[in-house]
Amino acid sequence: MTARASVSPRVGVVIPALNEAASIGSVICTLRSRYHYPVVVVDDNSEDDTATIALKAGAQVLPLAARLGAWGATQTGIRYLLQQGYDVVVTLDGDGQHEPGSLHLLLEPVINGATDVAIGTCPERMSRLRLIAWMMMKTTSGLRLEDITSGFRVYNQRAMIELADARATLLDYQDVGVLLRLQSAGLRLLDIPVQMRVRSEGASRVFHSWLVVGRYLLQTLILGLSKRLLGAPTGSKS
């Protein structure tokens, strides 16, 4: 962390959003009522009023000209906040699953320097099938984290720089590929149990069709196998 960050780190929030008009407003309002951090919504070329609602709710909106997927949108937000001189970035979903009330639990270890990345975990939200998929992904990738697909995360500046790199642009999802990249850069990852709500509106961007799930699983398993570290696995639980 930088010298300025050790005094008072600049924290920004990134929300990747695709057709989240029904929930994005309340997510931003809840965040803004609890914290004074600027909220950046990256609109992944939505077909509804996500961008307008986010703007009205007081967020800054980065509109993508073409759909890049959840990770492409998140990376845009990270690149933007890095460019603006922020030290810490929080990422969370725009569908209301993540409780802004738990944010301080994730922020604290990152700001204290106890870890480089904090991941909000909630394995209870998963069905048995998803847990099996996770187990396969963890086995092939060597990751020992509890919740590898959670989008509720806090990254410090080192992690932001790592993820803003062009080589991270080729990733399709914000899970195994991103975590392995951080791990291979020697960054510390920490699991922190948090409460998550059931998705209020819309469907998962991955788990909405068997074909998409199959492709996702196959891609992730190959990625995990090809990029796994040969040494001891990293990642710890709080």
Added chain:
Amino acid sequence: MIFWISAVVGLLVAATILFLIRRDKLHVRHGVFWLLLAFAFAGLGFAPTLVDWLARVLGVGYPPVLAIVAIIAVLVIKILMMDIDQAHQEVQLQRLIQRVAMLEGSLQQRTRIDQQRAQSEHMRVNNDDNHSAP
């Protein structure tokens, strides 16, 4: 007869490549590979004994198979290179889309700050006018 067909096909492909480059439908960088391949194809037709000799050296019983396998291998490598190139272009395109969004965000923020500044300036001028009025 097959060797003549091979020679004609090779020359036809070469002519098509040159035509596509001339019409700006194909980048010359990609054209070089296809031209070389077409000439190699034509060369096999004009010098069939070359394949027979090479097949004998490598111990291949049926010489045309050697030519087919070699061409398939070259095409597989080419397709792989095209995928690598496509991945590179995809990254560039995504970075560009991200950059446009970031610039738009910065512009929005700058406009908002300018509007707020203009508004506060307007209020200050109004207040000054009210105070200076008799």
